[in-house]
Ligand SMILES: O=P(O)(O)OC[C@H]1O[C@](O)(CO)[C@@H](O)[C@@H]1O
């Protein structure tokens with residue numbers, strides 16, 4: 156299926172619009188990320204030496220040299236180059252480049268500032284991976300690991316609050332009425348939503364010792380949820396129970412960031428299982444380090460181990476419970492190369508039919524975070540009032556819901572005038588992470 160730069164006249168967001176958020180990201184934010192990656196590799200020089208001797212040092216130098224070259228290509232708007240490493244997704248990436256080239260036509264080569272933002276930003280993370288893959292002794296080094304670990308430890312206080320809430324509820328969860336369950340569900344759905352904001356702001360403000368509860372802050376955050384379809388998500392879960400089906404209810408969570416956000420997702424998943432609303436949770440993560448803080452298999456396992464080892468009774472008890480869920484297969488972690496590719500999700504059925512079929516087996520799919528929203532909507536310059544269903548362009552493997560704080564300038568499904576009002580009050584409302592959506596679509600028609 157062809158990616159199209161303009162769908163029904165709706166263009167992809169791109170750095171070619173000078174001054175746009177895409178432009179500022181490609182011009183300033185991406186080179187800054189690359190500089191930090193280079194610095195991280197350099198700071199770990201001694202570790203590479205200890206592990207691999209002189210070969211480790213050579214690999215460190217060679218990787219840094221490839222990344223500096225990458226930064227230079229980006230900053231001088233050079234053509235996007237084919238990948239040359241041995242990962243399983245190389246052909247798919249190189250075919251995608253050809254696809255983009257066909258859309259560009261003969262006149263212009265695909266390049267950093269001219270092509271769709273979604274494509275070039277994803278490509279940058281894949282090139283970081285290439286720089287490591289081409290230098291085998293350090294191929295598995297996660298350049299974003301330090302930040303992810305730090306985010307986990309900085310939000311301990313908020314995690315304790317969440318685990319205490321969860322363990323308190325677990326005791327008599329089977330006796331709760333439907334309306335009590337629905338209240339807990341709404342709270343934990345919102346916690347998972349705001350977990351996408353940025354850890355510290357929801358956890359304990361600037362000061363970690365000040366114990367602001369992520370549960371208590373939900374009330375004051377409520378006005379910032381621009382679209383709230385949580386009742387439809389609830390109805391979907393309940394209807395699977397009422398339909399008299401014998402099979403088990405399965406919820407898939409397409410994860411976003413490690414650290415506090417992942418813990419909020421695991422707390423929600425635990426609630427779904429322990430309440431009996433779901434019987435199986437499939438988590439989908441990334442197969443290599445991606446967009447700075449996204450969850451990989453290692454992060455997933457590390458997080459559960461850290462929880463188990465925590466020096467707090469309820470936190471470690473939650474960790475033990477989660478480890479059991481994994482052992483029993485009630486929870487499972489999956490990755491698929493498609494999640495670390497640049498495709499809009501409407502391409503999934505054609506380009507990753509196995510993954511699409513996997514999602515079709517779910518009763519509900521939750522998509523966490525901003526990047527997943529950009530991929531759901533194709534990262535296009537949609538009008539605010541266009542329906543979510545329209546923007547999904549046929550992507551409907553199962554009833555789905557996006558839980559996302561706004562960090563990029565794409566938003567659909569707003570009320571007439573809502574977007575314009577926000578724009579007149581706050582220029583950066585779409586990118587600051589202050590606003591959020593719980594946006595649902597079930598298969599057949601516009602909501
Ligand atoms: O982790 P999230 O919520 O997907 O956020 C990452 C987002 O941040 C950005 O870098 C923009 O701020 C986007 O490229 C990306 O969509």
Ligand SMILES: [Mn+2]
Nearest residue numbers: 411412446449
């Ligand atoms: Mn992310």
